[in-house]
Amino acid sequence: MHEQLINPTLEKFRAEFKEEPEHIFLSPGRINIIGEHVDYSDGFVLPAAIDKYICFAVRKLPQTNLCTIIAKDLAQEYTFDVTTEIKPVRQMWANYILGVFSQLQKPENQFYGMEIVFSSTIPMGSGLSSSAALECGFAYILNELFDLQLSKKEIAVIGQKSEHTFAGVQCGIMDQFASVFGKENKVIMLDCHTLEHQYFDADLKGxxxxxxxxxxxxxxxxxxxxxxxxxxxxxxxxxxxxxxxxxxxxxxxxxxxxxxxxxxxxxxxxxxxxxxxxxxxxxxxxxxxxxxxxxxxxxxxxxxxxxxxxxxxxxxxxxxxxxxxxxxxxxxxxxxxxxxxxxxxxxxxxxxxxxxxxxxxxxxxxxxxxxxxxxxxxxxxxxxxxxxxxxxxx
Known part of the structure; x- marks a missing residue:
């Protein structure tokens, strides 16, 4: 099932960078079964990750400080230097990524260059949280590649903060939480006040x-x-x-x-x-x-x-x-x-x-x-x- 997304992303990576990627990551969108507009009122929500994804093909470049990211579906790319101060830019999709990186740009975190191509089966603008999948997917990649020791909860909060600071959207935590914490055939009951959560089986019985x-x-x-x-x-x-x-x-x-x-x-x-x-x-x-x-x-x-x-x-x-x-x-x-x-x-x-x-x-x-x-x-x-x-x- 995933090959229909992974293979075109891989082909784009090979065509652009003339190399094989070292890693493939899938970051899901989400639905919310029930619990709308309660995430900023101490409420509970019942989201779940879904089988629509952003696929990232990634390769590390220790010999350079440049990170080049290609948004295959938009036919756009953005390059930034991991050693310089990060600020918002005109390309909105890039801001979701830059907002994540800016929070992790600390003396104790040593980054170097990367090549990334991403593509998506999450419909844009349909309320399935493609932005949260992009933010949290990139935070997850940085955590894995550079051994940042971030918890799942920290990755979700970093994604939310990126949306607040670089995209200007004062969203709740639900979208990012679902993308990071999702489990197959489970819904998450999340307390938006404490971030405590529990899983419930989701057998929809036909x-x-x-x-x-x-x-x-x-x-x-x-x-x-x-x-x-x-x-x-x-x-x-x-x-x-x-x-x-x-x-x-x-x-x-x-x-x-x-x-x-x-x-x-x-x-x-x-x-x-x-x-x-x-x-x-x-x-x-x-x-x-x-x-x-x-x-x-x-x-x-x-x-x-x-x-x-x-x-x-x-x-x-x-x-x-x-x-x-x-x-x-x-x-x-x-x-x-x-x-x-x-x-x-x-x-x-x-x-x-x-x-x-x-x-x-x-x-x-x-x-x-x-x-x-x-x-x-x-x-x-x-x-x-x-x-x-x-x-x-x-």
Whole structure:
């Protein structure tokens, strides 16, 4: 399966550098089964690494200080000197890598040159965290090649900080954590407050996870996201003024929330109500998955979509259409918008032998209604970042 990604990456490496790479690494994207917008509110999330990857072909060059990185899919390259101070550049993809390197550029870490080619099967801009796979994949490579003794948790945090400092995106830790800590057929229940986590078996019992890409990304994603954060912060402030002894946001009850509804205002109330319910849904979903109660997982996904659409208000016409029409199809247990909102993908839990029919029906309806050809990604839950040995290479 991996050869379709590895072999073209290898061929590009050989063509550009006239040598064989010494290492092959695969860094996965991720899905989030449930738990949207709770990673900055002391919540739990339930992500998993998936079988869509960035493949890195790598060779060390001890005789030089230059690191040359080729982004095969973009037909671009970037070279930097490992001994000079690293600053952000115009090429955004390079910033994810440079942001990682800048954090590790310390006197105790001795680097030298490298040649790297990378290519990806993670769809860009679809909410599957290609940026986290790029950041954490590069941090993992540096850790392995230069024996930096970084823990998995440190690699995830370095990836997140790269996004904050060099890409200007104030993301939570979930994407990076899933890419690093993923395990095949396991979902991760992550406490975004402490970074404590546990794994749950993900036997979907004849059901598939399918992503329907709306192929739209509305321009108010960033402004809408920032507005939601302000709404939530206002709600938290009101809650803590009334209940100062509550330690974490997730410990507030809906009874407490209802008691300050008037003071808080309807908008912040709706945002906080969604978050408190969503945090509980994550815990229930983890339990349901571990017990093999896939029907209930589907119910929870659908409840999350309703909350994201009407309470948190981050959906859009296209995603509401996809979800509502998918839920009417035979063999569908649940569906919801996935990611930050205002476009991107829906995640759908669909009976394996009904999937083809559902895809055909929804694709037709979506094309007729919006004149957009939706994309479909079937994903399987996979391992986190790892090195692949020569036995995989043709």
């Amino acid at each position: 059901y598939n996870l399918l992503l329907f890409d709306s192929c739209v990304k509305h321009t108010h994603l960033t402004s809408g996201y920032n507005e939601r954060r302000k709404d939530v912060e206002h709600g938290k402030k009101v809650l803590w003024e009334k209940f100062p002894d509550v330690e974490k946001f997730r410990d507030f009850t809906t009874t407490m929330l209802n008691s300050v509804k008037e003071e808080m205002g309807n908008v912040s109330y709706k945002r906080c109500l969604y978050l408190l319910n969503e945090i509980k849904r994550v815990e229930m979903a983890a339990k349901a998955i571990s017990e093999g109660n896939i029907e209930y997982v589907g119910t929870l996904l659908t409840e999350t979509h309703a909350g994201l659409s009407t309470e948190f208000e981050v959906s859009c016409n296209e995603l509401d259409f996809l979800v509502n029409n998918t839920l009417q199809q035979e063999g569908v247990l649940g569906a919801r918008i996935m990611g930050g909102g205002f476009g991107g993908c829906s995640i759908n839990l669909i009976q394996e032998d009904k999937a083809e029919e559902v895809i055909k029906n929804i694709s037709k309806k979506y094309l007729e209604s919006f004149n957009i050809q939706m994309k479909v990604y079937q994903v399987k839950i996979s391992d986190g970042i790892k090195e692949y040995t020569n036995e995989y290479i043709i």
